[in-house]
Amino acid sequence: MDNEADVIPVRQASPLRCAPVVNPRITRSREALLNAARELLLQGGPDAITVDAVAARSGVAKSTLYRHWATRDELVVDLFDHIKPPMIELDPSLPVVDALRLFGRQLAATVGDPEWQCMTPALLLMKLHQNNFAEIETRMQEQQRAALDAVLQRGIDEGVLRADATSDTSFTLLIGPFIMASLLGVVTVDDAFADAVTDHFIEGHRARAVV
Amino acid sequence: MDNEADVIPVRQASPLRCAPVVNPRITRSREALLNAARELLLQGGPDAITVDAVAARSGVAKSTLYRHWATRDELVVDLFDHIKPPMIELDPSLPVVDALRLFGRQLAATVGDPEWQCMTPALLLMKLHQNNFAEIETRMQEQQRAALDAVLQRGIDEGVLRADATSDTSFTLLIGPFIMASLLGVVTVDDAFADAVTDHFIEGHRARAVV
DNA sequence: GATGAACGCTACGATACGGTATCGTTGTGT
DNA sequence: ACACAACGATACCGTATCGTAGCGTTCATC
Numbered sequence: 001m002d003n004e005a006d007v008i009p010v011r012q013a014s015p016l017r018c019a020p021v022v023n024p025r026i027t028r029s030r031e032a033l034l035n036a037a038r039e040l041l042l043q044g045g046p047d048a049i050t051v052d053a054v055a056a057r058s059g060v061a062k063s064t065l066y067r068h069w070a071t072r073d074e075l076v077v078d079l080f081d082h083i084k085p086p087m088i089e090l091d092p093s094l095p096v097v098d099a100l101r102l103f104g105r106q107l108a109a110t111v112g113d114p115e116w117q118c119m120t121p122a123l124l125l126m127k128l129h130q131n132n133f134a135e136i137e138t139r140m141q142e143q144q145r146a147a148l149d150a151v152l153q154r155g156i157d158e159g160v161l162r163a164d165a166t167s168d169t170s171f172t173l174l175i176g177p178f179i180m181a182s183l184l185g186v187v188t189v190d191d192a193f194a195d196a197v198t199d200h201f202i203e204g205h206r207a208r209a210v211v
Numbered sequence: 212m213d214n215e216a217d218v219i220p221v222r223q224a225s226p227l228r229c230a231p232v233v234n235p236r237i238t239r240s241r242e243a244l245l246n247a248a249r250e251l252l253l254q255g256g257p258d259a260i261t262v263d264a265v266a267a268r269s270g271v272a273k274s275t276l277y278r279h280w281a282t283r284d285e286l287v288v289d290l291f292d293h294i295k296p297p298m299i300e301l302d303p304s305l306p307v308v309d310a311l312r313l314f315g316r317q318l319a320a321t322v323g324d325p326e327w328q329c330m331t332p333a334l335l336l337m338k339l340h341q342n343n344f345a346e347i348e349t350r351m352q353e354q355q356r357a358a359l360d361a362v363l364q365r366g367i368d369e370g371v372l373r374a375d376a377t378s379d380t381s382f383t384l385l386i387g388p389f390i391m392a393s394l395l396g397v398v399t400v401d402d403a404f405a406d407a408v409t410d411h412f413i414e415g416h417r418a419r420a421v422v
Numbered sequence: 423g424a425t426g427a428a429c430g431c432t433a434c435g436a437t438a439c440g441g442t443a444t445c446g447t448t449g450t451g452t
Numbered sequence: 453a454c455a456c457a458a459c460g461a462t463a464c465c466g467t468a469t470c471g472t473a474g475c476g477t478t479c480a481t482c
Contacts, residue, residue, distance in 0.1 A: 021451090023449095023450065023451090023457070023458070024450080025448090025449075025450075025457090025458055025459070026457095026458070029458080029459075043340075044340055045336055045339065045340040046336075047258070048340075050438080050439060050440085051439075051440065051441080052438085052439070052440090060459085060460085061459065061460045061461065061462095062441090062460095062461090062462095063442090063443090063444095063459075063460070063461080063462095064458075064459055064460075066440095066441070066442085067458075067459085071440080071441085072439090072440065072441085117339075118339055121332045121333075121335035121336040121339070122332075122336055124332035124394055124395075125256055125257075125332040125333055125336060128256065128328075128329055128332070129255055129256040129259075137395075141395065141397065168397055168398040169388075169398055169404060169407050169408075171397065171398075172388045172391055172392045172397060172398055172404075172408075173388050173407075173408065173411055175391060176387035176388035176389070176390060176391035176392065177380075177383045177384050177387035177388070178387070179387060179390060179391040179394070179395075180383055180386060180387035180390040180391065181383045181387065183335055183390070184335075184348075184352065184390075186352065186379055186382065186383060187379040187380055187382075187383055193380060193383075196380050196384075197380075197383075197384065200384055200415045203414075203415055204411045204414055204415050234427075234428065234479090234480065234481090235480080236427090236428055236429070236478090236479075236480075237427095237428070240428080240429075261468080261469060261470085262469075262470065262471080263468085263469070263470090271429085271430085272429065272430045272431065272432095273430095273431090273432095273471090274429075274430070274431080274432095274472090274473090275428075275429055275430075277470095277471070277472085278428075278429080282470085282471085283469090283470065283471085423482105424481105424482090425480105425481090425482085426479105426480100426481095427478105427479090427480085427481100428477105428478085428479080428480090429476105429477075429478070429479090430475105430476085430477070430478090431474105431475090431476085431477095432473100432474095432475095433472105433473085433474090434471105434472080434473080434474105435470105435471090435472080435473100436469100436470085436471090436472105437468100437469085437470085437471105438467100438468085438469080438470100439466105439467085439468080439469100440465105440466090440467085440468100441464105441465085441466090442463105442464080442465080442466105443462100443463085443464080443465100444461100444462090444463085444464100445460100445461090445462095446459105446460085446461085447458100447459075447460070447461100448457105448458080448459070448460090449456105449457090449458080449459090450455105450456090450457080450458090451454105451455095451456095451457100452453100452454085452455090
């Protein structure tokens, strides 16, 4: 007698037993797959992330891949959520101008990374034509934005910066040159460039003497 | 006896008789195909440009498509070379500041166009992983750059701008905010935004009184 | 109106890819 | 040592896509 409870094929997005103690083999195969997918993305773009290629490169069987993610798209979403750049921390004890300069240099290092340069156009493109990626990219921004705004607000409070320094337009004025320099490659994104951009921003937003 | 001259199957990149007077049907089918490819690019990204889809949408037969381009990739290259934004002209009779403001507004209109917003990430991505697209994108830049530099140089000569206004870094400072605003969409790219960016650039590059 | 280039139609082949299914093997936790 | 979850290998199916081939049709030009 066929008991249906034995037959249901566990179709799901494969939670794979996220039990209190995880089987080490699970994380091993998962990270091997993600790492292979990342390498393929860097080398050949998003289209290079095929299930066969990921399985072959990672040394993990394709069947195991589908035990981690139900579809190939879920793997890609997971990948982009996994390799997004680390938050840039801002030291509140530093003077505002120095904190901004440090932020600029760290931002330059982030966007100057080839991984970022390759990931960003892919993310922008998928954000346009797929629905799963819009939130990933916005989350990435908002985190950076919040940390930056805190420092800028401190500069406003201390009378160093104008009151509009935290506006969207000002945010674009500061970050935009980094983005462009990295994506288009017209100029190398090094510390000197970072300082130039940051200083240009600060000068343009310096609080004038009372009128 | 098989005369080889009769057998060679015209395999080439299909020049299609670019005779003194072109057959109007050639340009008609060609532009119908390019237009369909453009629409597909806007709607679904580069991957949506399939030969079958282009043929179906344009109403032109697939065999005719291959009479214009030897491969699908050649069509895509031709497309990106065809829809690149028009040069922004700069009136030399205007005062430098006004000319720059006008340039900013025109640039805002260009990069604010959905077609540009969709084409650019695709172009950046293909530039990374294919060889045919690197030159297209650089040509696009250099043209704009030359026209802009002419105005900036005039500003330097007239004593309005600092001597480094035509440097790569300064170029990035002016254009970067436009690029970022358009690609990431944090702020709407309108005339007000353009004026803010342009004025910020001018203020940061204004020639100081002699020290 | 005759000629031939350009075109439309359609079927086909080859390949790549996403995803499924099966079954034997390994190794982890008890 | 034992049970079972996780894994590996492989074959397979359906489909999408690029590109080719053949042949009949239309239309611009002389």
